Amino acid sequence: xxxxxxxxxxxxxxxxxxxxxxxxxxxxxxxxxxxxxxxxxxxxxxxxxxxxxxxxxxxxxxxxxxxxxxxxxxxxxxxxxxxxxxxxxxxxxxxxxxxxxxxxxxxxxxxxxxxxxxxxxxxxxxxxxxxxxxxxxxxxxxxxxxxxxxxxxxxxxxxxxxxxxxxxxxxxxxxxxxxxxxxxxxxxxxxxxxxxxxxxxxxxxxxxxxxxxxxxxxxxxxxxxxxxxxxxxxxxxxxxxxxxxxxxxxxxxxxxx
Amino acid sequence: xxxxxxxxxxxxxxxxxxxxxxxxxxxxxxxxxxxxxxxxxxxxxxxxxxxxxxxxxxxxxxxxxxxxxxxxxxxxxxxxxxxxxxxxxxxxxxxxxxxxxxxxxxxxxxxxxxxxxxxxxxxxxxxxxxxxxxxxxxxxxxxxxxxxxxxxxxxxxxxxxxxxxxxxxxxxxxxxxxxxxxxxxxxxxxxxxxxxxxxxxxxxxxxxxxxxxxxxxxxxxxxxxxxxxxxxxxxxxxxxxxx
Numbered sequence: 372x373x374x375x376x377x378x379x380x381x382x383x384x385x386x387x388x389x390x391x392x393x394x395x396x397x398x399x400x401x402x403x404x405x406x407x408x409x410x411x412x413x414x415x416x417x418x419x420x421x422x423x424x425x426x427x428x429x430x431x432x433x434x435x436x437x438x439x440x441x442x443x444x445x446x447x448x449x450x451x452x453x454x455x456x457x458x459x460x461x462x463x464x465x466x467x468x469x470x471x472x473x474x475x476x477x478x479x480x481x482x483x484x485x486x487x488x489x490x491x492x493x494x495x496x497x498x499x500x501x502x503x504x505x506x507x508x509x510x511x512x513x514x515x516x517x518x519x520x521x522x523x524x525x526x527x528x529x530x531x532x533x534x535x536x537x538x539x540x541x542x543x544x545x546x547x548x549x550x551x552x553x554x555x556x557x558x559x560x561x562x563x564x565x566x567x568x569x570x571x572x573x574x575x576x577x578x579x580x581x582x583x584x585x586x587x588x589x590x591x592x593x594x595x596x597x598x599x600x601x602x603x604x605x606x607x608x609x610x611x612x613x614x615x616x617x618x619x620x621x622x623x624x625x626x627x628x
Numbered sequence: 629x630x631x632x633x634x635x636x637x638x639x640x641x642x643x644x645x646x647x648x649x650x651x652x653x654x655x656x657x658x659x660x661x662x663x664x665x666x667x668x669x670x671x672x673x674x675x676x677x678x679x680x681x682x683x684x685x686x687x688x689x690x691x692x693x694x695x696x697x698x699x700x701x702x703x704x705x706x707x708x709x710x711x712x713x714x715x716x717x718x719x720x721x722x723x724x725x726x727x728x729x730x731x732x733x734x735x736x737x738x739x740x741x742x743x744x745x746x747x748x749x750x751x752x753x754x755x756x757x758x759x760x761x762x763x764x765x766x767x768x769x770x771x772x773x774x775x776x777x778x779x780x781x782x783x784x785x786x787x788x789x790x791x792x793x794x795x796x797x798x799x800x801x802x803x804x805x806x807x808x809x810x811x812x813x814x815x816x817x818x819x820x821x822x823x824x825x826x827x828x829x830x831x832x833x834x835x836x837x838x839x840x841x842x843x844x845x846x847x848x849x850x851x852x853x854x855x856x857x858x859x860x861x862x863x864x865x866x867x868x869x870x871x
Contacts, residue, residue: 379750386745390731390738397733465728466746467705539654622708626644 452527528613718797
C-alpha cells in the first residue's frame with residue numbers, strides 16, 4: 372500500500388480480485404445478484420424482528436441496513452483476507468508472488484462486493500427515506516468505509532501468515548466475529564445500554580466507525596473530526612507494522628503450506 | 629551474449645524438517661505443548677555450487693527425490709535457501725508447473741489473462757500476444773469454452789502456449805513436456821530452441837534422456853543432494869545410466 376505500486380503489481384492484484392468475484396458466484400442461477408440478495412435478506416429478517424421493538428429510534432431500518440452493510444464489509448474482508456494465503460497456496464507453491472499482493476487482492480475482492488451493496492443502501496436512502504446527504508457527508512461516509520477497509524487489511528496482514536501455521540484461526544475468527552457483531556451497536560441503538568457498559572462497547576473500533584458513519588450519513592451530522600484523524604493515523608501505523616510482520620514472517624512460509 | 633553468467637549458485641544448502649507428526653490445530657499444540665516436537669532433518673541440497681551461462685539449454689537429471697525440483701524452486705525464489713546464495717542475472721520465468729492459477733470454471737480466454745498476469749506479463753502484452761498464443765495452442769474453436777470441458781491434452785497446450793509467450797530471460801521448466809502428444813512436444817522444443825538462439829537461458833528438468841541429449845548444451849546430474857556430474861550432456865547421462 373505504502374509502497375509504490377507498479378503497473379504489473381496493480382494488474383495482478385486487480386485480476387486476482389476480479390477472478391475471485393467471477394468464481395464466487397460461478398454456477399449459481401442468480402449469479403452476481405447474490406451480492407445484493409444476501410445483505411438484503413439479513414436486513415429483512417432483522418428488521419422484521421426488531422423494528423417494532425426499536426420503533427422509538429428514528430429511521431431505525433435504514434440505520435440497521437447501514438450497519439449490516441458496513442459490518443458485512445468488515446466480516447467478509449477479514450475472513451477472506453485471513454484465508455487468502457492458504458486459499459492461494461496452489462499458486463504460491465509454484466510461483467514467487469509477493470504475499471502482500473495476494474492479501475491485498477482478497478481484501479479488494481470484498482471491497483468490490485461492498486460497492487455493489489452500497490447501491491442498495493443509496494436506493495433505500497433516496498427512495499424510501501428521501502434522505503439526500505450533501506456531498507461532504509457522503510465523502511465523510513466513504514472516509515469511514517475506507518477506515519473499515521484499512522482495519523480489515525491490517526488485520527489480514529497480521530493473520531494471513533499465522534493462519535498458514537495455525538489452521539484453527541478461521542474457526543476461532545468465525546466465532547469471534549459473531550460475538551463482535553452483537554458487541555457492536557448494529558441491531559440495537561447504543562443508547563439502550565447502561566453508561567458503564569457503553570465504555571466497553573466503544574473499545575471495539577467497529578462501534579466507533581459505524582456510529583460515526585451513520586451519524587454523517589443519516590443524521591447529517593459531521594461533528595468533530597479530530598478523533599477520526601487520530602484514528603486514521605493509528606490505522607496507517609497498524610498497516611505498516613502489518614506489512615512488515617507479513618514480510619518478516621513469509622520467508623519460509625511456502626514450505627509450510 | 630555467450631559466456632556471460634545467467635545464474636550462479638554458491639554453496640547452496642537446503643534441508644527440510646520432517647516432523648514425526650504435524651501439529652496444525654490448537655488442540656494438538658496444547659496437548660503436546662510440553663513435549664518437544666520431534667522431527668528429523670532431511671537434507672535435500674548439500675552445499676552445491678555451479679553456474680549457468682546465458683544462452684545455455686541446461687538439463688538437470690537425477691532420480692526422484694534428489695533435489696531437482698527443490699533447486700528449481702529456490703532459483704525461482706519460492707523457497708529460501710538455508711545456506712549459500714543464488715545470484716541471478718536477468719528476469720526469471722518460472723514454469724515449475726504449467727497453468728498456474730488456471731481455474732476450470734473460467735473460459736480459456738479468461739485463463740490466458742489470469743495465467744499471463746501471474747507469469748509476469750502485463751495486460752497490454754497479453755492483448756498484443758493473444759492471437760499468437762491461441763494460434764500456437766491450436767485451440768481457436770475452444771477458446772471461449774470453460775476449461776472444465778478441455779481434455780488434459782488441450783489444457784497443457786493452452787498452458788504451454790502462454791508459457792512460451794511469457795518468456796523472460798531465464799526459463800525454468802520442471803518436467804513440463806511430459807504430457808501432450810509427440811507433435812506438440814516437437815513444436816514446443818522447436819520453440820524453446822528458438823528462444824535459446826535468441827539468447828534466453830533455459831533450465832530444464834527431465835527424465836527423458838533423449839530430449840536432454842538432443843537439445844541440451846549442458847547438463848547436471850544430482851545425486852543425494854550433491855552434484856554427481858556436470859558438463860557435456862552425453863557424459864552426464866553416461867554417469868547417470870552407468871550406475
